[in-house]
Amino acid sequence: MPRSTPRRTAHRVGVLLLPLLLLVVAACSAGPSQRPPVAYRDAEQQVTPQPQAPGPAPVPPLGPPAQESLTWDDCTEQTRGELGVPALPAGMTFTCSRLPTTLDSPEAPGRGTARSAVISAGSGRIPLVVLGDIGGEPGTAFAARMALRLPPELLRTFRVIGMDRRGTGESDSADCIPIERRNAILGFDPRATDRTTLDRLVDSVRDASQQCLLSLDERLQAYDTWRTAADLEELRLELGVPKLHAVGRGEAARVLTTFAERFPESVGRMVLDGAPDPQLDAIAQGEAQAQGAEQVFDRFAADCAARGCPLGPDPRRTVSDLVERTRAAPLPGTPVTAGKITQAVLLGLRDRDAWPGLAQALAAANRGDGSAVAAMVAPLVESTPPAPARLDGDMITSCNDTTLRVPPQRSTEIAADWSARFPLFGGVFAQRLVWCGLWPVPQQALPVPRTAGLPPVPVISTAHDAAVPALGSDHMAEQLPSGVVLRWLGAGHGAVGRSECATTAVTRFLVDGVVPTEGMACPG
Incomplete structure (x- = not known):
């Protein structure tokens, strides 16, 4: 589907006063005039109104039930197995389908075909699309797991719809990076700061990009957020609803804001969860993430110490020493290197409920048993049919979403700077910049969200989020003309389904159209 031209807000037209009028006003006024601006025409005074920027549109109605054309098949047992839960709540079932979409690659705009795997959960008659981060579990699994956390009231009104985003899960997946290159990229020394060492990472990234280009050809640059937003519009049409109601967590929030820029008339009740x-x-962005992750680790360490931490009295020192010991070689008999340990910590910090398990896994690794850490990072590097390794879709989409390419010398400088200021995670986020250095440059970056006249959009800002800093979510709420910030003072990646207070506020918005109070704060 060819890219559409974003709407532009109307220019404000000021009123030019005649020089004589300015002199008269200056001579006769004792202070600033409170009168509206005037213009003279044929000796007749007329008030010229000042154009006002449009305010938020009303919260849209839920609309009629879906009149869809998709064919759904029961996939309850398959989904339960993938989620790893022994039993599902009474009445919970899942159905799966395939969404045909337009590939729309740069080489063939508006042409080609692609397929996206979709899942449905809940008994409601109104679709609610739920999207997760590109580097997380596939969207169908994410939505299914989210459905297990949502309140019954919401599931009676809505049917939760999940979609595997382009290049992930079962949606024409991008399974193109050789596994040895995935291991090299994700297991790379997170404290490397010299050019010679970092050049080895560049070599791995070069080989990965070449293999993906050979494997995917013109599809390579069609896996991005811009075209995923168009997939959502095609999903809306297939579901047969006038507006798309949706929740996007973390990085997926950019899919929804891009959707709003491209298809503003299709925006329903939309929530950005971070x-x-x-x-x-x-x-x-990488610098902010590194700083935020360090702060969340300190909170994890304090929580661990309060529980009688298996990492000892100083968890940061213990983990730092473990990373240092595994920089040159992995733990004996395992593929667990310093890079994979750091990746495991970043993953574990996203779920507050998983913190005790993360502490146990790191303590075991510190004793030489890296099996738990290896299991945590395995989905990033190992393909488990039908789902591919998560690194491939993450790298391709992330690099296709930015036009910035950092040269090697600059990457080296950033790695040295960030490693010094953010000792656990600075190097990891600096290396993500290296990932894209040899990637084809997209035609344009993602649009900055600025469309006026949208319905209110609640934006949840989580105080301690290792993936999306709270300040970034605040800025998103400020940038959106209709953004409304809702703060959760807790820890983790995503508040919906974790914070009872935030989940209740989101449920009232989605079900009843009640907009949260600006700046509302939920306890941690």
């Missing part, structure tokens, strides 16, 4: 700062480039 959101990247829309005005930061990839360097500034």
Whole structure:
């Protein structure tokens, strides 16, 4: 589908006063005039109104039930097995389908075909699309797991719809990076700061990009957020609803804001559960993430100490020493290197309920048993049919979403700077900049969300989020003309389904159309 031209807000037209009038006003006024601006025409005074920027549109109605054309098949047992839960709540079933979409690659705009796997859960008659991060579990699994956390009231009204995003899960997946290259990229020394060492990472990334280009050809640059937004519009049409109601967590919030820029008339009740700062480039974004992850680790360490931490009295020192010991070689008999340990920590910090398990896994690794850490990072590097390794879709989409390419010398400088200031995670986020250095440059970056006249959009800002800093979510709420910030003072990636307070506020918005109070804060 060819890219559409974003709407532009109307220019404000000021009123030019005649020089004589200015002199008269200056001579006769004792202070600033409170009168409206006037213009003279044929000696007749007329009031010229000042154009006002449109305010938020009303919260849209839920609309009629779906009149869909998709064919759904029961996939309850398959989904239960993939989620790893022994039993499902009474009445909970899942159905699966395939969504045909337009590939729309840069080489063939508006042409080609693609397929997206979709899942449905809940008994409601109104579709609610739920999207997760590109580097997380496939969207169908994410939505199914989210459905298990949502209140019955919401599931009686809505049918939760999940979609495997382009290049992930069962949606024409991008399974193109050789496994040895995945291991090299994700297991790379997170404290490397010299050019010679970092050049080895560049070699691995070069080989990965070449293999993906050979494997995917013209599809390579069609896996991005811009075209995923168009997939959502095609999903809306197939579901047969006038507006698309949706929740996007973390990086997926950019899919929804891009959807709003491209298809503003299709926007229904939309919630951003954490959101990247829309005005930061990839360097500034990585720096903010590294800083935020360090702060969340300190909170994890304090929580661990309060529980009688298996990492000892100083968890940061213990983990730091473990990373240092595994920089040159993995744990004996395992593929667990310093890079994979750091990746495991970042993954574990996203779920507050998983913190005790993360502490146990790190303590075991510190004793030489890296099996739990290896299991945590395995989905990133190992393909488990039908789902591919998560690194491939993450790398391709992330690099296709930014036009910034950082040269090797600059990457080396950033790695040295961030490793010094953010000792656990600075190097990891600096290396993500290296990932895209040899990637084809997209035609344009993602649009900054600025469309006026949208319905209110609640944006949840989580105080301690290792993936999306709270300040970035605040900035997203400020950038959106109709953004409304809702703060959760807790820890984790995503508040919906975790914070009872935030989940209740989101449920009232989605079900009843009640907009949260600006700046409302939920306890941690």
